[in-house]
Amino acid sequence: MIYLEYDNSFEGLLTAIFEIYAQKIPVAHIRKTGYATPLLFTETLIIATDDQKAERVWKKLYDLFGKKGVRTLWKAWLSEDEDIDDLILETVRYGIELKKNVLSDFGNIHVIHLQQLVKSVGREKHRMEAFVRFQLTRDGLYYAVISPDYNVLPLIAPHFESRYADQRWLIFDSARKYGIHYDLSSTEFIDLTPNEMMRNYSPVPEALGEREDLYQDLWNDYFRSTNIPSRKNMKLHTQHVPKRYWKYLTEKTPRF
Amino acid sequence: MHERIREKLSILADAAKYDVSCSSSGSNRKNTNKGLGDATGMGICHSYTEDGRCVSLLKILLTNHCIFDCAYCVSRKSNDIKRAAFTVEEVVDLTISFYRRNYIEGLFLSSGIFKDADTTMERLVRVAKKLRTEHRFNGYIHLKTIPGASDELMHEAGLYADRLSVNLELPTERGLKLLAPEKNRADMIKPMGFVSNTIISLKDERKVIRSTPKFAPAGQSTQMIIGATPESDFEIIKTADRFYKDFSLKRVYYSGYVPVLEDSRLPSLASQVPMLRENRLYQADWLMRFYGFNASEIVNDQTPDLDLEIDPKLSWALRNLAVFPLDVNTADLELIMRVPGIGVKSAYKIVAARKYAHLGWESLKKLGISVNRARYFIVCKGIILEKKDHSAEAIRHMILGTSHSKYAKLNVIQTSLF
Numbered sequence: 001m002i003y004l005e006y007d008n009s010f011e012g013l014l015t016a017i018f019e020i021y022a023q024k025i026p027v028a029h030i031r032k033t034g035y036a037t038p039l040l041f042t043e044t045l046i047i048a049t050d051d052q053k054a055e056r057v058w059k060k061l062y063d064l065f066g067k068k069g070v071r072t073l074w075k076a077w078l079s080e081d082e083d084i085d086d087l088i089l090e091t092v093r094y095g096i097e098l099k100k101n102v103l104s105d106f107g108n109i110h111v112i113h114l115q116q117l118v119k120s121v122g123r124e125k126h127r128m129e130a131f132v133r134f135q136l137t138r139d140g141l142y143y144a145v146i147s148p149d150y151n152v153l154p155l156i157a158p159h160f161e162s163r164y165a166d167q168r169w170l171i172f173d174s175a176r177k178y179g180i181h182y183d184l185s186s187t188e189f190i191d192l193t194p195n196e197m198m199r200n201y202s203p204v205p206e207a208l209g210e211r212e213d214l215y216q217d218l219w220n221d222y223f224r225s226t227n228i229p230s231r232k233n234m235k236l237h238t239q240h241v242p243k244r245y246w247k248y249l250t251e252k253t254p255r256f
Numbered sequence: 257m258h259e260r261i262r263e264k265l266s267i268l269a270d271a272a273k274y275d276v277s278c279s280s281s282g283s284n285r286k287n288t289n290k291g292l293g294d295a296t297g298m299g300i301c302h303s304y305t306e307d308g309r310c311v312s313l314l315k316i317l318l319t320n321h322c323i324f325d326c327a328y329c330v331s332r333k334s335n336d337i338k339r340a341a342f343t344v345e346e347v348v349d350l351t352i353s354f355y356r357r358n359y360i361e362g363l364f365l366s367s368g369i370f371k372d373a374d375t376t377m378e379r380l381v382r383v384a385k386k387l388r389t390e391h392r393f394n395g396y397i398h399l400k401t402i403p404g405a406s407d408e409l410m411h412e413a414g415l416y417a418d419r420l421s422v423n424l425e426l427p428t429e430r431g432l433k434l435l436a437p438e439k440n441r442a443d444m445i446k447p448m449g450f451v452s453n454t455i456i457s458l459k460d461e462r463k464v465i466r467s468t469p470k471f472a473p474a475g476q477s478t479q480m481i482i483g484a485t486p487e488s489d490f491e492i493i494k495t496a497d498r499f500y501k502d503f504s505l506k507r508v509y510y511s512g513y514v515p516v517l518e519d520s521r522l523p524s525l526a527s528q529v530p531m532l533r534e535n536r537l538y539q540a541d542w543l544m545r546f547y548g549f550n551a552s553e554i555v556n557d558q559t560p561d562l563d564l565e566i567d568p569k570l571s572w573a574l575r576n577l578a579v580f581p582l583d584v585n586t587a588d589l590e591l592i593m594r595v596p597g598i599g600v601k602s603a604y605k606i607v608a609a610r611k612y613a614h615l616g617w618e619s620l621k622k623l624g625i626s627v628n629r630a631r632y633f634i635v636c637k638g639i640i641l642e643k644k645d646h647s648a649e650a651i652r653h654m655i656l657g658t659s660h661s662k663y664a665k666l667n668v669i670q671t672s673l674f
Contacts, residue, residue, distance in 0.1 A: 106609035107619040130300045134357045142356060165290040166392075167356055184290075214258055215353045221262050222354075225269035226315060227305035230514055231529055236308025240301070250359070251303055 001027060001038075006047040006085075008032045010077055013085055014054035016047045017092060030085035061092065065101045072103055072118055078151045079117040087114045124148050125155040131241075132160070132171055133250045135202075135216075136209040141168050145201045146248055147175035153189075156180075161187045174201045216250050223251035265350070267340040271320040271331050272366055275423070276479060276511045280312045280361035280396040283418040283474040291392030293355060293362070295418055295474075299396070300361055313364040313398060314354050318342055318379055322368030326425070326436035328484045330516045331368050341370075347383050348391065355395050362396030362418070363387070373404035373443075381409055384416035396474070401451075403443040410447050414454060419474040419506070422448050424499070427492045431485035434521055451476050452503040475506035482537060483530040484513040484522055490560040493540055497551035500544070510537040536562040543568055546600050547593050566652060570596040573633060574648040580633040581642075585614045596655075597629030617641070628658050 002025055006012030016030045061070050073088055081087075090110040095102045105111050127148070134142035142164070153173050157180045160169065164182065172179035172192055181190045197207040205213075246252040280299030287294040301310035319341035320331040330337070342350075351363045365383055369376050380399050387393040399417040401410065413420055422444045426432045429441045454471055462468040478499060480492065496508040512534035515525045540562060543549040547569070554568050555561070563571045573580065573596050582591055584606055592603040602625045609615060609623070616638035621627055631641045632651045646654070 104608040105612040106605050106623050107613050107615055112622045130302045132358045162287050163294050165287050166292050218262060218265055219359050221266050222269050225266045226273045228273055228307045228514060231307035233308040234306060237304050237306050240304040
């Protein structure tokens with residue numbers, strides 16, 4: 001049994017798929033560096049990411065699955081699911097074997113599993129577009145921190161860029177320790193080194209703009225006033241806003 | 257200063273919350289030349305209140321001062337409550353500040369009628385105009401139309417708003433006469449007709465002149481209060497159907513009456529909000545809009561009210577057992593959508609997936625269909641789950657026996673309301 005180990009980049013995964021076909025490896029598993037592989041009867045092949053090889057696989061997949069299809073594979077990959085690399089490999093193999101876009105073959109166990117992950121990732125993307133809460137800092141930056149279940153920052157960046165085109169903003173993923181920053185001209189991925197103006201990746205009160213407090217109070221007032229107590233339904237409430245997201249939501253955080 | 261604005265917001269959000277529309281979808285306003293915001297395609301629910309309703313728009317009244325005395329309305333003239341009014345600037349500032357923090361998709365602005373229809377409408381339009389022109393705001397704006405407002409103001413409103421809506425308030429004219437004698441339906445229908453005609457004529461114009469301005473790109477909607485007056489579901493659905501057809505409405509909202517006032521014409525303050533009935537009406541509405549059902553297939557003279565125990569789709573299927581069982585591997589998409597336990601998305605997936613291989617129960621389950629319900633109405637590859645021809649009554653019992661309605665405990669109380 002051969003395990004191909006790659007460097008956690010999508011190009012790395014494509015390079016691994018390239019090697020499986022180039023070296024005609026019949027039974028293979030793909031793993032990200034750092035994930036456990038079985039100790040016995042396995043052979044590990046370390047993959048060096050190669051942009052040209054990745055490009056060739058990308059082209060092949062593009063021909064086979066179309067633009068939307070390749071994006072589907074990428075979205076599935078952003079789930080960071082333990083089995084996602086193998087699932088993508090099996091789906092690609094199945095497509096190449098049948099010489100067609102098999103992504104709507106929901107009767108196939110690999111395809112349906114992959115599509116379920118795509119759905120979960122899509123749902124998390126949509127949630128983050130909803131649950132980001134910007135706080136305006138003293139120096140005019142709209143800042144938000146999130147820790148999504150999946151690696152969705154690359155997916156939400158275009159939405160925020162087109163919506164908030166006239167304000168500087170930064171969304172930080174505290175689980176994966178990177179962020180996206182928009183500076184009025186373009187959006188870049190950035191690392192962040194917290195200083196004394198931050199605590200747990202959130203700005204301390206002194207770092208916030210003068211009227212920030214007022215608007216947060218107003219939003220909380222609004223949230224409470226728009227509720228109809230005689231229709232109270234906490235089960236439905238937590239189904240839509242699961243508790244793990246509450247810590248980032250202004251309206252779900254007690255104000256003092 | 258801060259305390260006053262907070263008090264105003266609390267009063268005017270509280271007064272606006274009985275308007276159930278929260279939709280922020282269906283528009284096509286892009287963010288051009290680096291302005292603020294966009295309203296394209298899907299709407300976003302930014303939060304949910306503890307009653308489980310979505311918070312998508314800043315939903316407020318400009319003022320809760322009102323010259324009318326409608327029995328069902330918390331802001332009616334004779335009600336002794338705190339009154340407040342926002343200035344145009346205050347509404348604009350709240351909208352922009354909330355929007356920039358990603359709290360909301362936009363503004364839903366309504367108002368008590370504080371002098372006459374045109375004065376009120378003019379003030380609402382001024383808010384929208386200021387947002388669009390001075391603040392280059394491209395987020396979603398839903399303006400409430402004040403019944404009786406002039407065509408000129410309606411035209412201007414449509415240029416700035418994504419959606420316009422007039423509330424029918426009650427499903428029939430009879431109900432309106434009883435609870436809101438100062439209002440009349442003709443005043444509500446007139447602006448609706450104007451908006452619907454303008455949307456159609458500008459659409460034609462746009463084919464020739466591409467720069468024709470947008471006019472209410474997310475269309476118009478309306479709302480009816482359910483359970484304040486004794487209409488049957490047949491009357492309600494008939495009204496909804498007519499308005500969908502005559503005015504191409506995007507949505508009809510059904511708002512279960514929340515008892516807020518003691519009045520001999522209304523259900524008592526102790527009565528329950530008819531949430532289950534409201535839910536069934538929405539299900540019926542969905543069947544008309546997405547599942548290809550005619551209103552008369554759902555409710556008619558023989559069955560004037562929706563079954564509270566089971567959903568209207570299952571109810572239809574049980575009345576039409578001759579259509580079933582269907583073979584999911586060969587039946588038309590339109591028919592598959594009519595199977596209880598199969599939704600629109602699953603129906604499409606079934607039709608896509610069966611091209612590769614015939615589907616069995618396992619695959620159907622993975623696709624997300626509810627086999628518990630569908631098993632009585634379909635056959636597929638592999639074993640037959642239901643060998644006997646069950647009667648409608650038997651199927652109903654078996655399905656009810658395996659499912660637990662979240663409304664189960666409300667059921668008994670609500671059926672005996674009228």
